[in-house]
Amino acid sequence: MKVYRDGHRFEQVEVQLVRLDRLARDGAAMALLVELGELEQGILDATHPTADGWSELERDLRLTSLTAGAAFVADWSGRSASFNLTHARRLIGALRAHELPALVAVKPPEGYVHYALDPGGYAAAARAYxxxxxxxxxxxxxxxxxxxxxxxxxxxxxxxxxxxxSLTIRPRGEAGERHVVADRDLCSLLVDWTTARDVLVVDEGPGATGETFAAVAGWLRSLGVPHDRIVLFPSRGWGLEFAPVERRHWFEAARKFPPPNGDGLAVRAAARLGLGELVDISAGQWRAAVPGAASAPAGVGHERRKYLALDAGGHRVMLRFAGMGRWGAASFERLTALAAAGAGPEPIGCADGFLAYRWVDGRPVSRSVVSRAVSLPMSARLIFLPIESPPDSTLAAGRPAGSRSSSGRSADGTGSPAEAARAAASPDGVAQRRGIASRTGPSDRGCSPSAYQPARADFHLAIAEYLSRRIGLFQTGQPVDLAPLHSMLVENAPEALGADPPGLAKIVALLERLPEREAVVSDARLQPWEWLRTATGYVKTDAVDHGDGVRLPGPTDPAWDLAAAAVEYQPPESTVSCLVERCASALRQSERDLAAATALYRPIYAAAALGDVTLAAREAADHEDRRRFEHESRRYATALADALHRFA
Incomplete structure (x- = not known):
């Protein structure tokens, strides 16, 4: 079943050069390292689509990245990085002398985006070498x-x-057939360089197969590099559970220097944010820290790193990895915007890819609680008023502050949801208008005040209020990419239900005719255990990055979360209609169009959720987690069949 998406994005090279110069100017050594690496990857993949090579462009890109690497190592070591950052700015500017592609495809570095891979760990590994x-x-x-x-x-x-x-290469070919293709100039350079020298091969992994490391090592041996001169720098010294026996033996015997174990990245982030000792609650350990969570399923191998900490005042704080560079910054902006809209916990700050926000005390919602929730009556649609809404808030008019029109412009003229979020959450903005005391956080980025309150006591009301506040906040200005959803649906549905399940052909035809709609970063995580029941209501958690993560759907139709709510909670159709009406008003879209899209996305959501829990069940090492995910898998298969049957 399909679960993951191709998250590459297209970037204008000139825009990125300007951004990189600004990062170097501002002393953002880690962000510079990460984003310059992305640009180097994008340019080299664009200029060498079939075989890697070497020219003055490759040389200058590499020199620029090495300078950014030196700046990062200096900063990581507690030394001044100013010399290297200044030099990096000169080299970034000099790249314009080359004939650069105008647009490049950048592939998200998953280790930085999702798995909290610490480049400082590679510096420590290199020191060990x-x-x-x-x-x-x-x-x-x-x-x-x-x-x-x-x-x-x-x-x-x-x-x-x-x-x-130093140089970089990209192994090519399908899984099981990965190999390196390099032109004569690059091969000659390697032969000249590698005489009586170690060759350090650097990547994350080795993953389940170790194929990438093996492909590079095989290429180096073909150029005459002795096997004992090849030194691996993987992200860990174990793995390869699906690799051939001989490859596992090769990896075990190879010279290698993985990063040291530990929480160095999180510890540095906590120190920068003024937080105390950390308690690791990753990999399902959060279930021991949250009352009533023992029976919640957890995909421990794919969870983001997360910690429980105390601030200087002794208040509990969640420290959660959200991505380095632009990825963490975007997640923090979403966290801030949700808080400003009264739909998320109080942000404290972000550092080294981690977000810090106030811990919410509560118990996870169970499906048994959902089944007892009071249905939303039609007469209740007029009571969805924002909590503590300021007099001039556009929320009262049905469009959340910072949301964009179909043109992508912000309703308040700020031009982007990020800018609107910062303005709305500034001490001179929402805090003063709402009478909430402004606070100064431990981070130099500031501490955003919170307008957050738990939603109403009825669960269906809580969902509707949350989604109506969120739905217009994170419009992307880009059309929905339907291709990956189409591909996932036509693979997952027959695998679960058999060939040609009733309704699938009709859904596919309707999907292909769906009018172009603007994508949003959805919540994409509406399962019951992602909500907490507090003393005064229900609270949505884990809401900032799943909608733009490594798994489907990615930025998608605003109807995605509405369809998710319909599939997850099976409310009466009158409740779904009220939810659609409220969200259509917030988006200033046709209620009829949003209702049609919501109906169409129900089977698509169910198919994606089914793939997700099926994979989780296969990978679960714990018997109870496997049993829970298998139960969810059966439930989603039934929901998928029911949703498809509506179109049969």
């Missing part, structure tokens, strides 16, 4: 980064060992 072989031999080494994420990770390793002999 220097200690093992000596500084002189380390400086003579050749550093090969494996694109995508290996662009920036190899820059860190090269900067730490002191080598300027």
């Amino acid at each position: 220097v200690a093992a072989v000596g500084p002189r031999q380390a400086r003579r080494s050749v550093v090969v980064g494996v694109r995508s994420i290996g662009t920036s990770l190899s820059a860190v390793v090269a900067a730490t060992v002191g080598s300027e002999r």
Whole structure:
């Protein structure tokens, strides 16, 4: 079943060069490292679509990334990075002398976006290598980064060992047939460089198969590099559970320097945010910290890193990884916007890819509670008024502050939801208008005040109020990409229900004729256990990044979350109609169009959710988690069949 999406995005190179210069100017060493690595990957993949090569462009890109790597290592080590950052600005500007593509496809580096991969850990691993072989031999080494994420990770390793002999390559081919293709110039360069030198191969992984590392090592051996001169820098020293036996033996015997175990990245983030000792609640451990959560399912292998901490006043804080560079910044903007709209907890700050926000005390909602929830009567539609709505709030008019029209412009003229969110959450904005005391947070980014209150006591009312506040906040200005959803549906539905399930052909035809609609970053996580029941109402948690994560749907139709609510909670159709009416008003869209889209997305959501829990059940090491996910899988299969049957 299909679960993951191709999250690549297209970037204008000139816009990115301007952004990189600004990051270097502002001293954002980690963001510069991550985003320069993305641009290097995008340019090289665009200029070398079939085989890697070497020219002055590759050389200058590499030198720029190595300088960013040196800036990061200096900052990570507690030294001034100003010299390297200034040099990086010059090199970034000099890249314009080359004939650069106008537009490049950038692949999200999953380790930075989702798995809290710490480039500082690679600096520590490189230091261990220097200690093992000596500084002189380390400086003579050749550093090969494996694109995508290996662009920036190899820059860190090269900067730490002191080598300027570095390049990146991308293994090509389908899974099971990965190999390196390089032109004569690049191969000749490697032969010249590698005589009597170690070659350090840098990537995350090795993953379940170790195929990428094996492909690069095989290529190096074909160029005459002895196997004992090949040194691996993986993100961990174990894995390869699906690899052939001989590859597992090769990896076990290979020279390798993985990052040290530990929570160094989170500890640095906590220190920058003024938080105390951390308690790791990742990988399902949060169930022990949340009353009533013991029976909630947890996909422990795919959860983001998360910690429980205390601030200086002794209040509990959630510290959760959301992505480095632009990814974490975007998540923090969404967190801030939700708080300003009265639909999320109080943000404290962000640092090193982690978000900090107030801990919410409560118990997860169970499906048994949902089944007892009071249905939303038609007469209740007029009571959806924002909590503590300021007199001038556009929420009262049905459009959340900071939302965009179909043109992508903000309703208040700020031009983007990010700018609107910052304005709405500033101490001179929503805090003063609502009479909420302004606070100064421990981060230099500031601490956004919160307008947050738990939603109404009835669960269906809570869902409707949350979605109506959220639905217009995170419009992207881009059309919905239906292709990955179509591909997922036509694969997942027959696999679950058999060939040609009734209604599938009609859904596919309707999907292909669906008018172009603007995508939003949806919540994409509306299962019952993602809600907490507090002393005064229901609270939605985990709401900032699943809608733009590594799994489907990605930025999608606003109807996605409405369809999700309909599938998850099976409310009466009158309740769904009220939800659609309220959200259509918030979006200033046709209620009829949103209702049609919601109906169409019900089977699509069910198919995506089914794929997600089916994968989780297969990967679950714990018997109880496997049983829970298998139960959810059966439930979603039934929901998928029912949703398709509506169109049969």
